[in-house]
Amino acid sequence: AQKITQTQPGMFVQEKEAVTLDCTYDTSDPSYGLFWYKQPSSGEMIFLIYQGSYDQQNATEGRYSLNFQKARKSANLVISASQLGDSAMYFCAVTSGSRLTFGEGTQLTVNP
Amino acid sequence: GAGVSQSPRYKVAKRGQDVALRCDPISGHVSLFWYQQALGQGPEFLTYFQNEAQLDKSGLPSDRFFAERPEGSVSTLKIQRTQQEDSAVYLCASRIHRVKDNEQFFGPGTRLTVL
DSSP states (O other): OOOEOOOOEEEEEEESSSSEEEEEEEEESOOOEEEEEEOOOOOOOEEEEEEETTTTSSEETTEEEEETTTTTTTOOOOOOSGGGGOOOOEEEEEEEEEEEEEHHHHHEEEEE | OOSSSOOOSSEOTTTTOOOEEEEEETTTOOOOEEEEETSSSSEEEEEEEEEEEEEOTTTOOSEEEEEEEETTOOOOEEESSSGGOEEEEEEEEEEEESSSSSSOOEOOEEEEEEE
C-alpha cells in the first residue's frame, strides 16, 4: 500500500518570502509519480507540479519547485515569492496503479 | 466550459435516502475517478473508469455505493440508504490518457450532508 505523510498541519509565511512544505512517501512501486495539488477554500483541486520517479532533475513550474530526494522518499514543495493568493490547503499525492493516494494536507497562510 | 463539472454542488439528504451525484469529465478524457474527501482530510480513492469499464472499485466503502459510466463519458455515483458517515465532499477527476502519470483534472466537488 502507498502512504503519504505531511507532517505540517499548518504553516505561516510572510508575503514575498519562500516556504517549503514537507512530504514523505512510501510506495513499493518501482516507478511512480508525485504530485502536488492546491485546494483553496472554494474547494477545487488545482494541479501544481509533477515529478516522475525516474526524472533526474527536480521539477519546476513557475514559482513552484519540487525538492525530490528519492533515497529519502521525500518530495517537498518549495513556493518562492509567496503571494496572498497562495493561502490554501496543499496536498501531496503519489500514484498507486492509476489512483492517487493523498496526504492529509498542509494549510498554508500567507501574511501581508 | 472546458473543465470537469459536477452536479449538484450541494446536496442535503435525510438518513436513508438515496442520492445520485453526476460528473461530466473533460471531453475526450479516457479515465475518470471518484474520490471522497471528509472534512479536514485528503481525498480518498473510491473508483476508477477507463472509458465505460470500471477497472477498480476497491475504494467503495460499502455495497451501498455504486458508480457507472455507461457511455464512457458522464458518470454517476449513487449512494443508497445514506448514512451520516457518508457526509463528505465527493470529487470527480478525469485524465486524458490511461498512462498513470498524466495529471488528473478535478471538478469542484459535490458536498453531501446527511442529516
